[in-house]
Amino acid sequence: MKKVVIILLISITMFIGMQEVSAGRGCCSHHGGQAYCSNGRWVCGDGTYSSTCTCSGGSSSSSSGSRSYNTTTRRTTTIRQVYGCMDKTAINYSYSANVSDGSCQYEKTETIKRSIYYSTETKGSLTSGEKEVIREGKNGEEEVTIKKIVNENGTEVSSETINETVIVEPVNEIIEYHAKATNDETSTKKEEKESNPLLVITIILLIINIYYGYKNKDANLLINKIKRVNSGIKYILYFFYFIFIIPVFIDIVLVIIDLSKKNKQS
Numbered sequence: 462m463k464k465v466v467i468i469l470l471i472s473i474t475m476f477i478g479m480q481e482v483s484a485g486r487g488c489c490s491h492h493g494g495q496a497y498c499s500n501g502r503w504v505c506g507d508g509t510y511s512s513t514c515t516c517s518g519g520s521s522s523s524s525s526g527s528r529s530y531n532t533t534t535r536r537t538t539t540i541r542q543v544y545g546c547m548d549k550t551a552i553n554y555s556y557s558a559n560v561s562d563g564s565c566q567y568e569k570t571e572t573i574k575r576s577i578y579y580s581t582e583t584k585g586s587l588t589s590g591e592k593e594v595i596r597e598g599k600n601g602e603e604e605v606t607i608k609k610i611v612n613e614n615g616t617e618v619s620s621e622t623i624n625e626t627v628i629v630e631p632v633n634e635i636i637e638y639h640a641k642a643t644n645d646e647t648s649t650k651k652e653e654k655e656s657n658p659l660l661v662i663t664i665i666l667l668i669i670n671i672y673y674g675y676k677n678k679d680a681n682l683l684i685n686k687i688k689r690v691n692s693g694i695k696y697i698l699y700f701f702y703f704i705f706i707i708p709v710f711i712d713i714v715l716v717i718i719d720l721s722k723k724n725k726q727s
Contacts, residue, residue, distance in 0.1 A: 489503060489511050489514070498516040501517065503516055544560045545558030545561075546558060546561070546564050547559075548565045552610070563613055566613075567610070567611055568608065568610060570608050570609070571606075571607055572604060576602060577600060578600055580633045581598065581634045583636055583638070585638060590639050592637075596632070596633075601631030605625050606624040606625075607620055608620065608623050659706075666709050666710065667709050669716065670684050674688070680716070683708050687699060
């Protein structure tokens with residue numbers, strides 16, 4: 462009885478081993494044999510999947526006696542390309558990017574000086590006519606801080622003024638318009654301007670004549686001769702002397718002549 466049981470066990474064991482070998486050989490027997498295990502299926506030597514054989518993990522084996530079948534799973538990793546800015550100093554740095562696309566942007570701050578232009582104020586009700594500048598205008602100056610966003614190649618994307626400091630205040634121009642003068646008024650003003658210097662010179666010469674005549678009573682001057690007249694006509698002569706220019710110029714010539722004679726005598 463024991464012999465019968467032992468023979469049956471040996472027969473069963475040999476039968477199972479033959480089935481495994483047969484199964485292992487039949488998986489890819491017409492496709493170059495088993496190559497490796499992938500996703501729970503056997504991959505044959507020609508690159509096709511076995512339609513009947515499965516496997517687990519990264520390897521599978523089939524053995525019979527001293528013969529065995531071992532395979533190793535081959536895995537291929539594909540890296541997904543993420544485009545973006547890879548510079549950590551940029552304001553739009555992307556931590557997930559692995560391919561630079563040249564989109565980095567940088568913040569730049571600069572301070573410049575620029576002019577503050579003056580305005581013009583009009584005084585009076587007229588807007589046309591003769592223009593008179595009451596006060597000259599003068600530009601001011603300010604210091605401006607600007608924040609810029611630039612690309613990798615330095616091209617400006619945007620700018621923003623973040624601070625303005627006035628260094629010199631501008632001085633506004635003030636002008637006033639007058640009604641245009643007529644030809645007669647223009648001529649009168651011109652004559653007044655021309656006569657003013659002559660009047661000043663006449664007064665100066667008159668003062669010289671009076672002073673010299675007072676110091677030199679014997680000098681042969683017209684103003685000294687008028688002083689010697691005792692009648693009331695003397696005041697009329699003074700009037701004509703002061704009003705008309707010619708007597709004053711005659712006396713100044715006589716003063717010069719008298720001074721030259723005294724210099725010769727000395």
